[in-house]
Amino acid sequence: MLLEDFEALAAAAARHAEEPRLEFLGGKMGVKAVRGGVHSEIVMWLLRQCMRQRPELSLYGDRGVKVETYRKGRAIPDGALAPTGHFLRSGEWADPDGVLMVVEVTSYDRDTSQRDRVDKPRAYAESAIPVYLLIDRDSRDVTVHSEPVDGVYQERHTVPFGKTLPLPEPVGFELDTEPLVGWTALAEG
Template identity: 70%
Template sequence: MTAVDDRPQTRDHAQMATEEFENLASDAAHRSEGLRLEFLGGKAVVKAVPDGLHTAMTMWLVRQCMQQRPQWDLHVGQGLAVEAYRKGRAIPDGTLAPVGHFVRSGEWADPDGVLMVVEVTSFDRDTTQRDRVEKPRAYAESGIPVYLLVDRDTREVTVHSRPEEGAYALRLTVPFGKTVPLPEPVGFELDTQQLLGWVTEEG
């Protein structure tokens, strides 16, 4: 039986060159405050503007990382050059790296040295394709050791790890309220009880 590659094939037929996208994204950011564009699989996509709960979850993760590993920062809004040949452009909700790691980086930093990326889903129609399909592929191809997905739709946290040949070999999913181990190089346990409290209040 022949293996079937079900990953998006749009990179062979990109809408535009990466440099063109960077100019477009920069112009969009200056013209419309809060509008952020990403470039995944050869296509430009709009990253959803975070709502209050999305922001609260992201900042909660920032605090958890600072308490557990004060030598690291969970950067919010740092762009990364991703995918196999660094042709993609992504803006993770959080990027875990040593303190000062991005001091000399531009708008789209190289992912080398990044320990973990975090995405918190938004309630928009592109979430499934973007956060559950395109982002894991892009981050794994970039060699980022851990991808943490906080999924508000399913009320679950999924930890992707061990990037191999453009995909994460391991995936662990737990419901909100449980403790989930974040593998090395992150190396600490994340208690998600607070997330369960928030979504329960939200209904």
């Protein structure tokens, strides 16, 4: 599929709020499931953590980002941490320059393993986004990827839900994941 064809299709789908969101990674179109209640609560919890610890930054939800250098991918992370006002002049798909961290919360759809654990870390690292945070509800842990070099994050640190995870610079704060323990027991809604 050509990038231009994907962007036209994604724009058409975005006009319908009840429709899933489309992404383009590794030259293939994928569907990102619409969030459920627990997923949304986790993103809001992280937003509050970012606001409290780094008030000069904003965690933008569902912000389209241009990723990958070779295939010119398009991703919609659950969160993109950047200086407040960073996306004011960007279009539907923003350049990754200036994005400090992207966040994904795993969903219960069929391709979340490939997309969130393989494709997106590669795409984000290839785009030189300094930090990728994966909140993995299946394995009940949080992984921070950092130091992207040649399309691969060189550092990776994982803690189980309930532990504190230091987020490296340029994010630079500790994330207490205790609230995630109770939420993962809830059925998605």
